[in-house]
Amino acid sequence: MLKLDDLNPDGVKIVVNWSSMSCGYSVFILCINTEKAIAQLAKILDRKGWQCTVKVVVEGGRLGVRVWRMV
DSSP: OOOTTOBOTTSSOBOOOGGGOOTTOEEEEEOSOHHHHHHHHHHHHHHHTOOEEEEEEEETTEEEEEEEEOO
8 A cells, every 4th residue: 555655656666765865865766657756756745845856867777767855
């Protein structure tokens, strides 16, 4: 069961420890469906009132999105 701040862009539950994400930190979310991941992130980040930068990236040969918390 998904909690309010969990992601599942590819049907697999992804739990991010949002409480430890301070300004300037980033997290890589491994996924194939990057559009769905970005849409889910937008809802979570809006609810938190955070300004973030989200980009589709390939890291270590793996596709996903990276989220940077700005302010």
